[in-house]
Amino acid sequence: MAVVALETQFHVLAVDDSLIDRMLIERLLKTSSFNVTTVDSATKALKFLGLVEDELKTFETSVASEIHQDVDVNLIITDYCMPGMTGYDLLRKIKESKSLKNIPVVIMSSENVPSRINRCLEEGAEEFFLKPVQQADVNKLKPHLMKSRTKEEQDQPLINNKRKDMEEIYSPNKTRLRCSS
């Protein structure tokens, strides 16, 4: 019996203040069969993700201000250099958020600054792409998305053979052990 594979498409949120770069990243992502939403600022990204800033409070109390959204974003890819909130700030907000911290984040930048790259990776970014982003870069995204999805599946009861077989082998209630082939 084959494992039931999830057929749902991955949804990527792309954040970049440059219209040309938004067009490019959208095309690149769509070529890889991703569902894409693009926004032109980190603030709009947070709004889309359901983190809305209370005018009086800062984002430190974001747990209280989180609005449950039915938006299912599987990956966020953001430019580093943006006016206002930078991609790095956005990365931090996401990693500080209870509901969003498990979403993989990828940073893009036109500048090859090792300290910048390290800072982002240390803050939890999965990858750092140098612009202009290539198809080869986008091809690296699927494994991160599969990893997140597998993690989700492991937290839920599985409906595949492997787990069933393991239960049969280790379950004390069974009188007979069935070996998996």
Next chain:
Amino acid sequence: MEVDQMQRQYLDYTKPLFLEGFLDGQFLQLQQLQDENNPDFVAEVVSLFFEDSERLLNDLTFSLEQKSIDFKKIDAHVHQLKGSSSSIGAQRVKNCCIAFRNFCEEQNIDACLSCLQQVKQEYCHVKNKLETLIRLEQQIVAAGGSIPTMEFSF
């Protein structure tokens, strides 16, 4: 003109643009992203590049004419222009921007003015080339042909 003649004309026109450094591999990437479902992708992105660049060049001209020059602002504009030219593969424009930013950092007004002139020139060149290139592509497609893909080892 027959389609294969058009295709040859297109290749004869386009190949030198790469060899002379007007365009780089990123432009080929753009072309690869174009397909039957997105037939105008290249033309759209290039058109955006023209709009963006002209706005930035105007802003740069204005900023460099001021009595008191805001180098931070100028650097921000050049950074944007560098980004968009890099994204479409306009190599010479991008390289000019790199030099420009260095002079911004040094706050060297004369060098900046000279760079601005150069960027404008390079932009005009590549704009003409791209307009012709896209026109040749559209001719081929209108005649029922396909745009030949170029293969280069860079």
